[in-house]
Amino acid sequence: MTDLHYTDLDRQFIDGRWVHGNAGETLTNRNPFDDTVLNTIALASVADLDGAYLAAERAQRSWRLTGPSERAALFLRVLAIVDARKDEIIGWLVRESGSTLLKATIEWGAMRGGVMEAITLPSRVEGKIMPIDQAGKQSFVFREPLGVIGVISPWNFPLHLSHRSIAPAIALGNAVVVKPAEDTPVTGGLLIAKIYEEAGLPAGVLNVVVGDVAEIGDAFTLHPVPKLISFTGSTRVGKHIAGLAAGGKQLKHVGLELGGNAPIVVLDDADLDLAVRAAAFARFLHNGQICMSGNRIIVADSLYDTFVDRFVAHVSGFTTGDPANPATIIGPLINSKQRDAAIRNIAAARDAGFSERLSGDIEGLIVPPHIFAGVPNDSAFAQAEQFAPVAPLIRARNEEEAIRLANATEFGLSSAVFTRDVGRGMRVARRIEAGMTHVNDISVQDSPFNMFGGEKNSGVGRFNGEWIVSEFTTDHWITVQETPRAYPF
Known part of the structure; x- marks a missing residue:
């Protein structure tokens, strides 16, 4: 294990102090691979929140x-710390979130990129x-910080998906309270607090509060202080948070990045080798536990059988x-x-008679890749967000049907199109x-200076670059009447 610089990661971080929570309950934080105890955290109460x-x-x-x-200058210091603590950060991601070294390194890089973008944000407001139309009057629109941002983050990319709200919020003059997922309290919040404290x-x-949803979940959104709730997670929970934000005593802004069912469309002129490798990477990175994962792989009829054979052969060599x-x-x-949900989905695919082209024995929380061919796009199996290493392969007769199948979902987060004709690819993409x-x-892409966000049940609002500046600030119209007006009464 990498030597650990940071200690006291079993506490809450409130008003610059590391304190034990007062809910009277504890959270045992475990390594999902070997079930070892990483730490035990006294959970936050409503009073702590x-x-x-x-x-x-x-x-x-x-x-x-x-x-x-x-x-x-703060973010320049944060950048130096993120570089200096690289191995410790990656080690925590591996131990706490079950990230492979590859995925953990990608996530560390995503956080680092977010820090670099945050350096530029204060001067871009x-x-x-x-x-x-008024004589002697001047009119100004000022862009001001919203105030306090509440951040609720998920467990799949905990470091990055917390930090992509934390960094721009702070850079733009806001303050932040974070509630990380209970599966990843350290990488989703406490470790980030240590880095910023050191900076x-x-x-x-x-501030970071680790608490039970039953204790502080609704209170986090309903509290009168936060002006915006930034939530990344399931559509079901996102809709609940949106209802709380609209139904409390004070309306709140919301930024919701929710579920996905990303189509990977392989057209009949695609580079087959490229499409196979890309689809495998998009589907199986972090075991498919990514909202942008290539959840449905839609392949043109003329390439379908060959694609299936090559895809199965490629994935069968993966080390678990x-x-x-x-x-x-x-x-x-x-x-x-999550494992039990994967088992149910696999069983449902078998019961439906889909062609199981690759499988394996499930051991502990490790589910080996499962690939099913001949899957109808309108089946419950294809329409479900597979947050596991399970791949449905869908046949499309032609380009028009491929587009129709890609759009036949309640979600609209990310997607991908493969073709040798870039013009055709752009037309289909649009x-x-x-x-x-x-x-x-x-389909798994996130750049700190490019727009990120979804349509339909995949959420509302946009992250990154100028889009996050707009989300995390507000316009204030101010006029100055320099010469007296004549009023009618």
Whole structure:
């Protein structure tokens, strides 16, 4: 195990102090591969949550007044720490989230990229001087921080998916309270707090509360302090949070990045070798536990049989087991709930009579790759978000049907199209109902300075670059009447 620089990761981080939670319950944080105990955390109470939000509210009043150079300098220090602590960060991702070394390294890189983008954000906030039909009046639109941002993050990419809200929120003059997933409290929040504390972030600007959903779940959104709730997770929970944000005493902004069922469309002129390798990477990276995973692989009729054979042959060589082994591609699922869901989905596919082209024995939380051919797009199996290493292969008669099948889902997050004709790829991509479509590359893409977000039941709002500036700030119209007006009464 890598020597650990950070300690006290069994506590809450509230107002710049590491304190034990007061809920009277504890969370045993375990390694999903070997079930070893990583730490035991005293969970936060509603009173702890209230303290975190009030601390953030106080701290934000001062933080919003800091200049862009001061905020940018903070992220330069964070960048140096992220580089210096690379092995420790990756080690925590492997142990806590079951990430393979490859996936953990990708996630560390995603966080690092987010820090680099955050360095630029403080100087990219712009207001406007507007024309106005009133003599002697000046009109201004100022762009201001929202205030306090509440962040609820998932367990699959915990470091990155927490940090992609934390970093821009702080860079833009907001304060933050984070509730990480209970499966990944360290990588989803506490480890990030350690990094920012070491970088010298003022007390209260970032707070992390680890608590039971039954204790603080709804209270996190309903609390009067946060102006926006940034949630990444399931569509079911996202809709619940949206209802709370709209139904409480005070309306709140929401940013919701929810479920996905990404189609990978392989057209009849695709580079078959490229499409096979890309589809395998998009489907099986992190065991398929990614909202952008290539969930449905839709292949043109003329290539279908050959694609299936090559896809099965390629995936059958994947190494499964210990995620700390550099050769491992398929590691453990995050918990028994996810494994049991995968078992049910596999059983349902078998019961439906789909052609099982690849399978294997499930050991502990490790589910080996399962591939099913001849899957109808309208089946429950194809329409479900497979958060496991399970791949449905779907046949399309022609381009028109491929587009129709790709769009026949309640989700619209990411997608991919493979063709040797780039113009054709662009035409097809523009007809796919999704927030993101990638031609001749995988559906799993996230760039800190490019737009990220979905359509339909995949969420509302946008992350990254100028889009996150818009989400995490608000416009304030101010006029100045320089010469007295004549009023009619």
